[in-house]
């Protein structure tokens with residue numbers, strides 16, 4: 001019987017990569033200007049796959065708005081496959097929530113063009129997260145298409161791929177990638193010969209038919225496609241060659257006797273995984289972490305819960321998410337790109353983060369004005385009830401029980417003789433803190449006297465709700481006296497900035513702050529910080545520290561890197577520096593709420609790699625500030641350095657309480673286990689460096705970090721190494737020890753050398769405990785809101801209680817609250833959403849089942865709950 005050869009014409013469109021977005025877009029416009037009329041004129045060019053991402057459509061329509069109707073026609077007729085993604089993201093360099101939003105955004109956009117392709121098309125991602133089958137099933141998909149990452153244990157072009165919760169899709173495996181049929185010969189005989197050769201190449205893997213992906217990176221359509229396929233069919237009987245779509249091909253793809261695989265796909269057995277993208281351009285990874293946190297953990301939940309439903313900032317969040325989603329593209333978030341591209345990525349992240357932080361501030365202000373009693377309130381932006389250290393402005397000078405003074409300012413009075421116009425300028429800048437010095441204007445008095453207009457502004461901590469209106473009135477009054485004399489007296493009430501530990505604030509709740517005695521205060525004695533829970537001692541000889549006797553933590557190990565943005569690769573002659581020349585330690589803060597020690601380590605590092613050998617020398621000072629807070633078992637570290645060395649990798653090593661065979665790292669909606677080795681292949685050395693989203697645990701120790709994705713179990717599992725910096729000068733190298741062939745163009749990229757100041761934030765806990773709680777405690781601190789009084793909310797309360805799972809998102813959809821939660825464990829759980837009924841919905845918002853107050857969630861399950869209004 002003839003073997004089916006399913007030809008899927010397509011192009012793989014990296015929106016930005018070795019060239020910037022606009023440069024590639026001009027080529028995209030040319031491609032679609034050519035393709036769309038061709039499809040309408042030539043029925044034999046039966047199908048085209050628009051790379052599974054709607055961004056391609058939007059990028060085109062922005063310049064060719066009149067083509068919308070044509071695209072809609074071709075989409076609705078099935079000639080053109082669009083979506084389901086908005087962009088082809090990387091799955092490890094972004095959060096699970098970004099992956100979900102990417103899919104939702106793509107599905108929503110594709111709906112305007114006749115609907116999305118019902119296939120989880122994942123052609124070029126640098127490996128696949130364990131939960132991808134569950135994400136796809138939750139959007140109604142039964143199929144995935146994958147290339148990189150598939151292990152040697154999968155020995156067929158089709159396999160059952162399961163997520164940790166058991167959700168399974170049929171995965172079509174492209175063993176030599178998405179371009180196996182890119183170069184379609186213009187000659188029928190040559191095409192048949194090419195198909196025969198490819199059949200032999202993948203013979204052992206073939207399940208039945210052969211998928212012939214006719215396209216590759218930025219490839220334009222080959223106009224002879226329909227003709228040459230017809231001629232090749234007429235020429236022989238061994239193959240039935242059909243131009244089709246992925247969805248049509250997969251609908252009848254064999255499902256019998258397929259191998260199975262559960263969990264993530266991170267093997268380099270048959271294709272490069274390119275695991276080193278997790279550690280290049282740490283600035284991009286840090287920006288991603290901060291931006292996703294600003295949106296997912298602050299702007300969205302705070303706006304959803306503390307603002308009236310009709311003030312949900314839909315447009316602002318859509319704008320911000322669109323930037324984050326665009327950045328999630330595999331060449332963008334992975335930063336294996338030209339410097340101009342990385343600049344654009346950083347700019348998009350900054351834009352989105354600014355929106356997120358601004359929305360969070362607005363929501364906190366909304367809460368502040370809703371509270372009945374004036375005062376300082378501690379607000380918890382996470383679902384779990386928890387305590388923590390906050391920084392507060394208080395209207396007293398002098399010791400306050402249980403607090404630590406950071407800064408104090410005595411009462412003062414200043415008098416300025418101005419004109420009304422000058423007063424207006426001053427008033428315009430009050431929000432910029434020039435007058436208020438960190439406080440608010442709390443009272444305004446103004447009167448006309450014989451000597452002119454006299455104004456008294458009182459600044460202080462106790463916000464009064466009448467002050468805002470009085471300031472607006474004063475602004476108008478001053479405007480009416482532009483050239484007249486005005487005497488301004490600024491009365492500054494005394495205040496101080498204090499640190500205080502709050503013992504427990506309800507999840508998504510608030511609590512009016514009152515001084516209380518400090519439990520487990522932290523103290524400093526020489527090189528030791530101790531809070532009664534943990535004792536941290538710095539070694540004066542090498543600058544490492546110990547936690548409760550576990551010594552040698554944060555040993556900095558600097559080695560050479562002769563690789564590129566895709567892969568670490570050791571130089572032929574490496575020099576490894578793991579000891580400083582001199583160490584200085586100073587006390588920055590000595591408690592009782594927060595203690596900080598500054599460790600300055602002076603190193604001599606080789607300057608660069610020349611002809612495969614580390615050469616030269618540079619004096620580098622690395623400054624690490626260790627922080628221990630009252631009542632906590634976490635040591636926070638902020639390491640800074642001015643990097644003037646090139647071609648190197650800097651890692652922080654953490655000896656483990658007990659040797660580990662496995663690590664457990666956060667990836668999208670899961671904690672995944674990895675061992676001490678990784679599967680490589682002829683194209684790439686199996687380097688066992690792995691990505692973690694925000695934390696990794698091994699041997700009784702947990703590291704939390706902000707964008708420091710790459711780790712490795714080293715020293716036979718006795719230590720965990722966290723990559724702080726990886727500096728190389730090539731987009732893609734050639735002939736590298738760990739990867740013989742290029743992964744992209746061999747362009748120099750100066751930005752990837754990470755020259756200049758670097759700030760790296762991480763934290764260590766040398767005991768067991770919930771790692772999700774740890775990352776919140778370190779990177780999602782309790783917030784403070786100052787209430788003027790006059791609202792109706794009580795001094796303590798909670799806007800939403802979600803127990804029994806890890807909350808991934810709180811948003812408003814159609815005015816109602818929607819909560820996404822997952823079960824980060826291998827045990828069943830019951831998720832309680834106190835006082836709420838609603839429906840569990842899928843990722844397209846389609847109802848699955850109703851719930852009343854609670855619902856059960858399978859191990860590693862993800863659920864989206866739409867709450868009744």
Ligand SMILES: [Zn+2]
Nearest residue numbers: 012014124330
């Ligand atoms: Zn790509």
